[in-house]
Amino acid sequence: MNSDYTLAIHSLTYLALQPDRMSTSDAISESAGVHPVRIRKVLSLLKKHGFIKSKEGTGGGFLFALDLSEVNLWDIYKITSEGALKPKCPESNEQCIVGANMQRVLCSIFLGAEVHMGEYLRDYTIKEVVELVRERL
Amino acid sequence: MNSDYTLAIHSLTYLALQPDRMSTSDAISESAGVHPVRIRKVLSLLKKHGFIKSKEGTGGGFLFALDLSEVNLWDIYKITSEGALKPKCPESNEQCIVGANMQRVLCSIFLGAEVHMGEYLRDYTIKEVVELVRERL
DNA sequence: TTAATCTGTAATGTTTAGTATTACAGTGCG
DNA sequence: CGCACTGTAATACTAAACATTACAGATTAA
Numbered sequence: 001m002n003s004d005y006t007l008a009i010h011s012l013t014y015l016a017l018q019p020d021r022m023s024t025s026d027a028i029s030e031s032a033g034v035h036p037v038r039i040r041k042v043l044s045l046l047k048k049h050g051f052i053k054s055k056e057g058t059g060g061g062f063l064f065a066l067d068l069s070e071v072n073l074w075d076i077y078k079i080t081s082e083g084a085l086k087p088k089c090p091e092s093n094e095q096c097i098v099g100a101n102m103q104r105v106l107c108s109i110f111l112g113a114e115v116h117m118g119e120y121l122r123d124y125t126i127k128e129v130v131e132l133v134r135e136r137l
Numbered sequence: 138m139n140s141d142y143t144l145a146i147h148s149l150t151y152l153a154l155q156p157d158r159m160s161t162s163d164a165i166s167e168s169a170g171v172h173p174v175r176i177r178k179v180l181s182l183l184k185k186h187g188f189i190k191s192k193e194g195t196g197g198g199f200l201f202a203l204d205l206s207e208v209n210l211w212d213i214y215k216i217t218s219e220g221a222l223k224p225k226c227p228e229s230n231e232q233c234i235v236g237a238n239m240q241r242v243l244c245s246i247f248l249g250a251e252v253h254m255g256e257y258l259r260d261y262t263i264k265e266v267v268e269l270v271r272e273r274l
Numbered sequence: 275t276t277a278a279t280c281t282g283t284a285a286t287g288t289t290t291a292g293t294a295t296t297a298c299a300g301t302g303c304g
Numbered sequence: 305c306g307c308a309c310t311g312t313a314a315t316a317c318t319a320a321a322c323a324t325t326a327c328a329g330a331t332t333a334a
Contacts, residue, residue, distance in 0.1 A: 003292080006224040006243055014235045024309070031233040035294050040311065056310045057302025073246070087143040090322095096168040098151045101270040106143055108269075109210070109261060116257040120250050132245075133238040140321080161280070172323050177282065194331025195279040227293095280331080287324070294317070301310075 002081040007032055007042045009076060009129065015052060015064040016130050022061030042080075049079050068127035074118045085114045139218040144169055144179045146213060146266065152189060152201040153267045159198030179217070186216050205264035211255045222251045 010032045015023055025043060029036040043062055046052045053065045087106050092099035147169045152160055162180060166173040180199055183189045190202045224243050229236035 001222050001224045001247060003224060003226070006226055006239075009243065010229070010235060010239050013239065014233075017235065022309095026309090031230050031236040032239075033227040033229040033236065037295075037312085038293070044311070054310065055302080056300075056308090058308045059303065060301080060309045062310090085138050087138045087140060089140075089143055090170040092147070092170040093168050096151075097273075098147060098154065098270060099168040099170065101273055102143075102147050102150065102169075105266060105269040106146065109266075110138060113254050113257050117250055117254050120253040124246060129242060129246075132242040133235060136234075136238055159280095163280090174283085174324075175322070181282070191281065192331080193279090193281040193329075196332065197280045197330080199281090275334100277334080278332085280329105282329080283327095285324100285326080287322100289322075290319100291321085292317100292319075294315100296315075297313085299311085299313105301308100303308085304306095 002084050004042055004045075005077060005080040005084075007034065007039065008046055008080050009073065009126075011039060011043055011046065011062075012051065012064065012071065012076070012126050013129050013133060015062055016068050016126050017133075019064060022055060022059070022063050024061040028062070045079055046076075049075075051075075068130060069125045071126045072122050073124040073129075074121040077118070077121055082114075085110045085117070139221050141179055141182075142214060142217040144171065144176065145183055145217050146210065146263075148176060148180055148183065148199075149188065149201065149208065149213070149263050150266050150270055152199055153205050153263050154270075156201060159192060159196070159200050161198040165199070182216060183213075186212075188212075205267060206262045208263045209259050210261040210266075211258040214255070214258055219251075222247045222254070 011028050014028050014031055025036045025040045028043075029039040032039065043052060043054065047054050047062075051065060051071055053063045055061065055063075087103075087110060089103045089106065092102060094100045148165050151165050151168055162173045162177045165180075166176040169176065180189060180191065184191050184199075188202060188208055190200045192198065192200075224240075224247060226240045226243065229239060231237045
């Protein structure tokens with residue numbers, strides 16, 4: 001699974017736990033263990049889709065923009081990883097009935113698989129993820 | 138999606154369409170558009186799990202070993218790609234409640250997603266894939 | 275019994291995708 | 305103004321995917 005996806009979930013969860021103050025990309029990147037620039041790229045995407053707000057300058061940072069139960073893992077998947085299940089087939093032999101048709105068949109099957117997985121992921125909102133994180137096992 | 142997986146499906150479909158004679162790794166690799174050695178590696182795995190038979194030497198090659206409807210895409214997924222959905226989280230910060238718990242939470246969610254996808258993939262057998270390939274759209 | 279054709283697999287090289295790093299412009303606060 | 309942030313492009317680095325080479329073992333046919 002695409003790690004932009006997990007970083008997006010991580011970031012949103014982090015912000016969900018800091019509802020009262022802005023968090024910087026540095027703080028989130030330290031929590032996630034990756035480079036701040038990468039986090040900012042992911043956050044930039046989340047902002048573009050309205051999940052978070054940001055403010056530049058001193059005292060700036062990021063803030064969750066919606067209710068925790070309004071954002072689910074399928075929403076996030078769609079903006080970070082849609083199509084990730086689809087196989088990247090090499091150019092196969094058009095002379096062969098298998099080579100000529102396999103890509104089309106697999107694409108349609110994996111598209112279905114993604115839709116199916118979406119139904120599962122839709123059941124997890126950030127609210128639930130936060131609760132799971134809080135449980136600490 | 139892991140391309141060993143799609144190569145395995147491609148190979149099995151190819152063999153399914155050549156039930157009466159052995160196919161060489163060269164022929165399959167030409168159909169799939171990849172290097173023969175790579176195909177042999179995938180075929181070696183399929184053989185280890187009993188899906189196909191092989192014979193060395195002149196006139197040798199590979200042959201489907203089971204009934205087409207006995208092998209489904211979940212079976213193949215399991216041997217080529219199990220765990221592929223699980224995120225490869227970087228080592229996150231144990232001092233942070235999010236960093237310390239996110240990996241565990243995501244692993245359990247994605248494990249569930251994989252099981253869920255398995256139910257979908259189980260419905261496609263090689264028999265059905267062959268039919269889809271034959272349709273040619 | 276030797277040459278040709280195949281599988282099986284290890285070792286190595288190459289390409290590509292993922293990720294980190296650097297750099298710097300723009301914004302807002304004190 | 306100077307500092308602390310976001311935003312983003314460009315570059316460098318690293319790891320994973322993939323191709324290639326090489327060669328041993330099996331089987332058949334000449």
